Amino acid sequence: MSEILQSAKNSSTPSYQKISLFFTGVWILYLLLSPIYVFSKGLPQPADYLIFAFGFPALLISMLQHRGNMSKVFVFGALFAGLTIAINLTHFAFIHNDRLLKHSLYYIFNFCVFMYVLVVFKQNPKVLNKLTYWAVATIIIFQTIYAPLFGEVELLRNLGSFNNPNQLAYWSLLNMAILIVLKRGQKFTLFDFALFAMCIFLQSLSLSKAGMILTVLICAVIFFLPNMPGKGRIFFFIALMAFAFWQLTNPSAILQKLEQVEQFSKVAARIDNIGQERDDSAEGRGYDRLIKYPHYLIFGAGEGAFFRFGRGAQEIHSGIATLIFSYGVTGFLFFSLFLWAIFHKLPKRHLILLGIIFLFGIPHQNIRFTYFWVFLGLAYSQHAYVAQKEQEEKN
Numbered sequence: 001m002s003e004i005l006q007s008a009k010n011s012s013t014p015s016y017q018k019i020s021l022f023f024t025g026v027w028i029l030y031l032l033l034s035p036i037y038v039f040s041k042g043l044p045q046p047a048d049y050l051i052f053a054f055g056f057p058a059l060l061i062s063m064l065q066h067r068g069n070m071s072k073v074f075v076f077g078a079l080f081a082g083l084t085i086a087i088n089l090t091h092f093a094f095i096h097n098d099r100l101l102k103h104s105l106y107y108i109f110n111f112c113v114f115m116y117v118l119v120v121f122k123q124n125p126k127v128l129n130k131l132t133y134w135a136v137a138t139i140i141i142f143q144t145i146y147a148p149l150f151g152e153v154e155l156l157r158n159l160g161s162f163n164n165p166n167q168l169a170y171w172s173l174l175n176m177a178i179l180i181v182l183k184r185g186q187k188f189t190l191f192d193f194a195l196f197a198m199c200i201f202l203q204s205l206s207l208s209k210a211g212m213i214l215t216v217l218i219c220a221v222i223f224f225l226p227n228m229p230g231k232g233r234i235f236f237f238i239a240l241m242a243f244a245f246w247q248l249t250n251p252s253a254i255l256q257k258l259e260q261v262e263q264f265s266k267v268a269a270r271i272d273n274i275g276q277e278r279d280d281s282a283e284g285r286g287y288d289r290l291i292k293y294p295h296y297l298i299f300g301a302g303e304g305a306f307f308r309f310g311r312g313a314q315e316i317h318s319g320i321a322t323l324i325f326s327y328g329v330t331g332f333l334f335f336s337l338f339l340w341a342i343f344h345k346l347p348k349r350h351l352i353l354l355g356i357i358f359l360f361g362i363p364h365q366n367i368r369f370t371y372f373w374v375f376l377g378l379a380y381s382q383h384a385y386v387a388q389k390e391q392e393e394k395n
Contacts, residue, residue, distance in 0.1 A: 117377025
């Protein structure tokens with residue numbers, strides 16, 4: 001770690017500033033604290049207080065010092081965040097519900113975290129990439145040890161250090177995507193595969209149906225990425241064929257052994273139960289509001305005051321549906337343009353990862369999760385990383 005920081009201080013690349021230990025320290029500490037939830041659901045957590053108190057003032061100073069045109073990413077992101085405030089405040093003026101105000105703050109906060117990632121990586125992308133990789137690796141290892149030993153269990157589902165098992169599932173999925181982004185096209189190592197395996201293990205503890213299915217998809221993406229070493233792909237294929245041959249020659253024996261593994265049995269039961277629980281339906285997830293209250297698709301219903309949509313109604317359990325229903329066509333357009341500005345010039349693997357992550361948003365609220373905006377920031381930092389690399393080659 002000290003060698004990385006020292007190399008950053010001695011960096012002679014003219015277009016990149018020397019690394020700020022303050023900016024970087026806040027960023028790394030934020031990552032290390034990000035999976036630690038100590039307060040109730042919906043409240044800011046220790047990492048949020050940290051970056052709000054120390055990171056955002058630094059972000060404000062950096063923005064005031066900025067010279068030149070504003071990027072499309074900033075414009076569209078600010079428009080979306082501003083629109084959420086306008087729509088929620090408009091509804092709050094007629095319906096005094098505190099959740100309308102709270103949900104506006106989520107998007108402003110998350111957009112600021114996204115911008116902070118860009119400001120930090122602008123210093124020295126290669127060094128920050130290494131530091132970020134090791135910070136992410138550290139929190140994955142921490143969670144892998146903490147979850148099975150100390151994580152609370154709710155209806156057989158492990159919460160890890162979070163308030164909800166779906167948060168653990170989404171966080172694990174995002175970490176697999178973030179690890180792929182941080183490799184920047186470099187070959188995967190045994191340590192990388194160990195980290196992926198830990199994320200898969202955590203996913204199995206969470207017993208999230210969407211999380212387990214999408215983990216299979218992201219593993220398929222990993223297999224076909226250019227990062228996969230040739231020998232690693234061959235070994236994976238041989239292991240898969242050996243497993244298939246073993247099952248075909250004695251299927252009853254292997255099934256009996258697998259049923260003895262408690263975690264496998266739980267995972268199998270959750271997958272077998274898909275579509276049988278009430279919240280697996282469109283109505284249970286709140287999608288029926290798009291049909292029952294179509295006028296909100298134009299102007300947006302805001303996020304809050306859910307009693308407007310029936311007795312006992314809660315928020316829509318879908319990031320995509322929430323985006324459309326709560327902020328209308330305009331909000332959906334601004335957010336789509338924001339994502340387009342981030343991903344349209346990035347390698348295709350980034351767009352595939354975004355697609356998989358958004359599939360998690362079909363049955364779950366995924367857009368407000370701050371770590372999702374961290375993923376967006378790290379993906380967009382690819383531009384700064386490549387720019388520095390090209391400049392070093394020229395020099």
